[in-house]
Amino acid sequence: xxxxxxxxxxxxxxxxxxxxxxxxxxxxQTLIPPIITxxxxxxxxxxxxxxxxxxxxxxxxxxxxFPGLLLMSVIxxxxxxxxxxxxxxxxxxxxxxxxxxxxxxxxxxxxFITGGVIRGLSVGxxxxxxxxxxxxxxxxxxxxxxxxxxxSSTLFAMCGFLNGxxxxxxxxxxxxxxxxMTPLTYLGGIFFSISMLPGVWQDLALLNPILYLIxxxxxxxxxxxxxxxxxxxxxxxxxxxALVSFCLYFLNAGKGLRT
Amino acid sequence: MNSSALVINNLxxxxxxxxxxxxxxxxxxxxxxxxxLLGPNGAGKSTTIGIITSLIKKTSGDISIYGIDIDxxxxxxxxxxxxxxxxxxxxTFEPISExxxxxxxxxxxxxxxxxxxxxxxxxxxxxxDKKDQFSRNLSGGMQxxxxxxxxxxxxxxxxxxxxxxxxxxxxVRRLMWDYLKQLNDSGTTIILTTHYxxxxxxxxxxxxxxxxxxxxENSSMRTFLSKLKNEKFIxxxxxxxxxxxxxxxxxxxxxxxxxxEVSVSIDSNINSLIHDLSIKNIKxxxxxxxxxxLEELFMRLVDKNGK
Numbered sequence: 001x002x003x004x005x006x007x008x009x010x011x012x013x014x015x016x017x018x019x020x021x022x023x024x025x026x027x028x029q030t031l032i033p034p035i036i037t038x039x040x041x042x043x044x045x046x047x048x049x050x051x052x053x054x055x056x057x058x059x060x061x062x063x064x065x066f067p068g069l070l071l072m073s074v075i076x077x078x079x080x081x082x083x084x085x086x087x088x089x090x091x092x093x094x095x096x097x098x099x100x101x102x103x104x105x106x107x108x109x110x111x112f113i114t115g116g117v118i119r120g121l122s123v124g125x126x127x128x129x130x131x132x133x134x135x136x137x138x139x140x141x142x143x144x145x146x147x148x149x150x151x152s153s154t155l156f157a158m159c160g161f162l163n164g165x166x167x168x169x170x171x172x173x174x175x176x177x178x179x180x181m182t183p184l185t186y187l188g189g190i191f192f193s194i195s196m197l198p199g200v201w202q203d204l205a206l207l208n209p210i211l212y213l214i215x216x217x218x219x220x221x222x223x224x225x226x227x228x229x230x231x232x233x234x235x236x237x238x239x240x241x242a243l244v245s246f247c248l249y250f251l252n253a254g255k256g257l258r259t
Numbered sequence: 260m261n262s263s264a265l266v267i268n269n270l271x272x273x274x275x276x277x278x279x280x281x282x283x284x285x286x287x288x289x290x291x292x293x294x295x296l297l298g299p300n301g302a303g304k305s306t307t308i309g310i311i312t313s314l315i316k317k318t319s320g321d322i323s324i325y326g327i328d329i330d331x332x333x334x335x336x337x338x339x340x341x342x343x344x345x346x347x348x349x350x351t352f353e354p355i356s357e358x359x360x361x362x363x364x365x366x367x368x369x370x371x372x373x374x375x376x377x378x379x380x381x382x383x384x385x386x387x388d389k390k391d392q393f394s395r396n397l398s399g400g401m402q403x404x405x406x407x408x409x410x411x412x413x414x415x416x417x418x419x420x421x422x423x424x425x426x427x428x429x430x431v432r433r434l435m436w437d438y439l440k441q442l443n444d445s446g447t448t449i450i451l452t453t454h455y456x457x458x459x460x461x462x463x464x465x466x467x468x469x470x471x472x473x474x475x476e477n478s479s480m481r482t483f484l485s486k487l488k489n490e491k492f493i494x495x496x497x498x499x500x501x502x503x504x505x506x507x508x509x510x511x512x513x514x515x516x517x518x519x520e521v522s523v524s525i526d527s528n529i530n531s532l533i534h535d536l537s538i539k540n541i542k543x544x545x546x547x548x549x550x551x552x553l554e555e556l557f558m559r560l561v562d563k564n565g566k
Contacts, residue, residue: 004334007367014364018357025352093348097409100312101365102337259274259315 019115068190078120086164116157145220270320341415351395366413400431
């Protein structure tokens with residue numbers, strides 16, 4: 001048992017190190033693009049359009065949209081890291097290095113997810129640094145902010161992992177970002193408060209899980225939210241628990257990995 | 260101590276498309292063996308190896324490695340195995356030294372222990388000066404050697420080589436053979452699948468031939484080769500061979516004026532054949548086996564199974 005624990009710990013550290021080195025080696029592709037994208041958002045939506053919109057709940061528009069933009073960058077990159085890393089390792093078959101070794105499935109999952117979270121957090125840090133020139137960076141509750149960012153990042157790293165397991169070709173790895181993540185993120189209240197929506201659309205918006213992530217992060221940074229923070233945390237934890245279960249179930253079943 | 264390195268009992272595999280790849284095979288490979296698992300393409304060799312290494316899920320049957328049932332304690336069982344797969348499967352964007360030390364990490368070997376071990380292996384396999392290069396920049400032969408180094412980094416007791424020299428040139432194959440012999444001499448049990456039957460004949464002590472998911476033969480190499488009743492030789496002569504040549508009961512055919520193919524019974528002596536020819540003033544310049552002995556037997560067995 002002790003020996004197994006040591007193997008799993010060493011293997012976990014190895015996967016994490018490998019994942020971090022993988023995205024660090026290509027930092028121009030992984031860390032620079034979110035800076036450029038967010039600067040464009042700040043200039044176009046914040047300064048050009050935002051000035052005409054005015055203030056929302058006592059915050060100017062750039063400050064209001066910043067938590068959503070930050071979250072979008074973090075979750076997109078957490079997702080991308082795991083889906084691309086897992087799918088490429090399947091495509092080039094070096095996933096077999098892991099599969100033939102004595103690593104438990106939970107260790108494989110934890111390693112990939114941690115890699116995705118570290119990339120998400122790294123992107124979050126560079127986006128916050130770039131934002132200093134455009135927004136008034138405020139933090140209402142730093143602990144809550146770190147918890148929300150980490151849990152959101154974990155959630156989408158697991159989405160990427162699941163997508164990577166199921167993906168059979170390159171097109172498949174874009175299914176979740178194109179048809180689920182992007183629409184839900186844009187409709188999840190990055191650029192608006194749901195109180196600005198007409199009646200039925202407010203109710204529909206509440207069905208969007210990303211709304212809760214954005215509002216929870218906005219509350220941790222600005223102290224304002226459209227929904228209950230406790231309920232948001234519950235939703236985030238619920239989705240995390242569900243995705244851990246799905247990932248382990250499909251890993252144990254060998255989905256996409258073992259014939 | 261259990262002397263069996265690998266025991267397979269009644270192993271079956273039916274793929275989701277209904278193809279039955281293994282029909283209940285049994286194998287018992289002893290510690291220290293150099294074992295050849297041979298068979299034509301699609302016979303079930305890679306499926307068997309895939310199941311042992313858990314890349315493929317078995318349908319039924321039992322496998323134990325050094326007495327450890329893989330279903331009951333796969334973590335411990337897998338620490339005993341090293342695999343050199345058939346196809347190159349590196350992360351081509353990783354430096355060679357990283358590939359080796361990462362593999363060690365997956366087996367629970369910490370980096371500070373794996374690094375000097377990797378240096379030793381890469382030096383032995385003549386890859387040390389390439390350690391910082393990406394594997395995609397290596398030649399095919401170097402990539403094959405890297406796969407062997409990767410499989411050995413955690414010091415497995417059982418090394419499984421699935422066509423390790425496929426596509427490698429003669430020099431690489433010879434280097435690999437020498438190294439594998441050394442490994443086996445030092446106590447590593449080796450299972451080899453290969454299409455180069457000469458390779459299996461030279462290296463292996465025991466053999467199993469699998470075809471259509473069934474084991475057709477499982478014996479020592481010596482016992483198996485002794486089943487060959489006749490060997491065919493090609494003789495190259497200095498003198499022209501007459502068309503009406505008679506060779507005292509040896510079956511033969513003329514290939515050209517100076518080349519003859521002769522079938523020699525395992526009980527008779529090739530010296531008598533050469534003597535017969537010299538009496539007829541035909542000097543033999545050189546001779547060779549038409550096919551390897553193992554190849555001859557292998558073809559007969561597989562052909563018979565096909566019929």
